[in-house]
Amino acid sequence: MRDSSKICNGVKAIRLENLGKRFDLTYQKNRVTKGILSALSRQKITAEFWALRDINMEVERGKVVGIIGRNGAGKSTLLNILAGIYTPTVGKVEIIGRVSSLLTLGAGFQDELTGKENIFLNSSILGMSRDEINKKYRDIVEFSELDGFLDSPLQTYSQGMRLRLGFSIAIQMDFDILLIDEILSVGDVSFQKKCFDKIEEFKKQKKTLVIVSQSLDIIERLCQEAFLLESGEIVQKSHPQKVVGHYLELLNEKRLPETFRRRYGKLRWWADKRFWEKKEGSKEARIVEVKTYNSNRKQTRRFKLGEKVTVRAGFVVDKEIEKPHFGIAIFREDGVYCYGPNTSFDGHSIDKLNKGEGFFTLEFKSLLLRPGKYRFSVAIWDKDELWAYDYHVGFYKFEIIGENKDAQLLNLRYVWEQEGWWQKFKITQSEEPDALFNLIHQSEDKISSSDVELSSFELLDLSGNPKSAFHAGGDFKIKSKFKFLKEPQDYYLWLGLFRCDDVYCHGVLKKLNAETATLIYPDIPLLTGDYYLSIAVWGKNQKALLLYKNKASVFKMTFLGEDHGTVYLEHSWKWRLL
């Protein structure tokens, strides 16, 4: 049934014909029932379940296709059949080329063996030959960034390190067809960026990619064609945007709970304030106490700029629940969605919560938010995030103390690229940014004067290539070149970063004393969406704007995970049952 050698007509990479997969629940029953008794009475409990039915699918070589659908729609079964793990009950599978899959990172990893031994074992399980492994070994190690750990046994590795190792091996294998499941959302931002770059590279190399994701952005962005699966059948095959649109409609039609739509809908950047101060959920588990702590482990609701913040939520479980996950979302008082991580996006799996009490904590290494009033939601979700056991929406408040007249949202890290050695130790400080902001706010979209001219304004990646789309976690440079028509006297350059819905994210001010100014945001942590930059030059002596360009440049950010909000904040989860 699997044919990997025959080349049919040269263009098809995957062909599925009337394929169906049935799971017989008979066996499952026999295993659990009381053995002999049921065997003697010959009770045959037959329940069949068609996970996939009448699947016809053709994928051309070099295409990137996406598969979407709700949980249980059959996406994983389909990928497993393509990977050769499941045998279809009926129908035909034709796959031309070597298949690699990212559904199975680190399959067969052995705790007792060292990282290095596991690389060799896992590679040969994936079907690499000895020569190939020897050739690729260095690349694998380099990509994984785990050099130095490779002689320790795998049991000393963290979950993240294991995934990184698994990913690095899978990605270095030579393949024609790559199957990608949700897992891409695991790992820290910079590693995700690397993975994403690698996928772009595969796209360029004309490899065939099949991607399953709940993250509709990724499907829209990466794929050339998408399939919508519903109850085991392909209900639509078309351009990704169309399919995603149809899928969202389908979700609405089915009257799924609000919380589910919130996940996939347009509510990524704004909170629905109508729900604030409300509690919803089925209450198998209840959040009973939420506290926030500062860097000194003191309980408080007021924090300093950039401080470590820990949220601790105590809960009571009244009825055992399986595979729950925890979520916390931070909003600004006006409803701007700052950041909403949850344990499932972060790749943690919590097996179950037994009856009793427990707590979870979320620790933000440094809250990159500007002073102001904020709120957060705390929730315990079911495994598919279809409903909440307990969800306290916008219930808790906290404040970051300090002045923030111009209402910037983020406290991003940035540096100015130095032009010459003499500027190395000179720190340019902003003087009156607030006043400036008001000035900008009241002015028109464009101001130009005879004093200074903007000759070029470019967004660059680290290697200096102009770009308009960036991945979260990568470096991001803004290079502006000016022409001074008069001798510059106390000119100040302002750059403002905005969300496309005009939320002011971050602004910087610098004394302009050269013709070029390059601002660098290292590891920019902005989440998926469209953003723009505005630029202005202010003359201190003239007390006026000499140059202003609203939306001087528009760009897109892509974050591989599903986390919602505006900014990725480094964090870690902990939980325990008491």
Place this chain on the structure above:
Amino acid sequence: MLHIMNHLRALIQYRHLLWDLAIKDIKVRYRSPTLGFLWAIIVPLIMVFIFKFIFSVILRAQVENYPFFIYLMTAIFPWTYFSSSVSSATECIFSNRDLIKKTYFPRQIIPISVVLANLINFIPALIVMFLVLALFKMQFTILIFLLPGILLLQTIFTIGLALIVSSLQVVLRDVRYIVELLLMAWLYFSPGFYSLTMVANFSEAFLKLYILNPFVGLFSLYRIALLKGYANTLPPKVNIFALSVWVVIVCCVTFLFGLLVFKRYESRFSDLV
């Protein structure tokens, strides 16, 4: 028949994986224990000592011409290789659930790698056996060169059984217990700690049935290779050539049958484990 050729070809294609999995098995087994690889020798040796104590000291059993310890060892060592292979193969599909559920490669690699691991495990025991033989001042003959062939025969037979029990265990969870029971009975129905002459003296009719057990042939072959003049001690009713041919047939047939059985159930593994 064509299918079988395909399966065999897959084995050759994946020989590295086969080797890697077997080595993994060994490493995982011996990395944590303090005595490590020594256990590969200690276990069969202790077994021989126990049998020696019970049969020779308490029951006062005797065999012609050879020290009882040597006589026991030449059968018990190969037997531990066989029985540990088969019993660990029974659960191997389950214990490698991760691989079955997540990756694709010819599944027969798994039980075969289990047997291979046990074969590697058997090598130090084999060396110890030679040392003990030398200690007892046994003389080796040219027949010693039969040993690799005999080992190969036994391995083929073991693989066949491993394929059968590993796949059946997935469909029927009772197989594990049946296998344990059969392994125990099997040892007692093989001439490990008594001689074929004793069986012949007991009943000639029973002997005809008895020698159908391939381990009668295998044990005899091991002793012919290792013990000088052993062929002459066999009862006259037993034709060693006919016995050898029978063993070869049984081993090969079991191997092929095992492949067929395994392939029949293979497609259901990922649903059932």
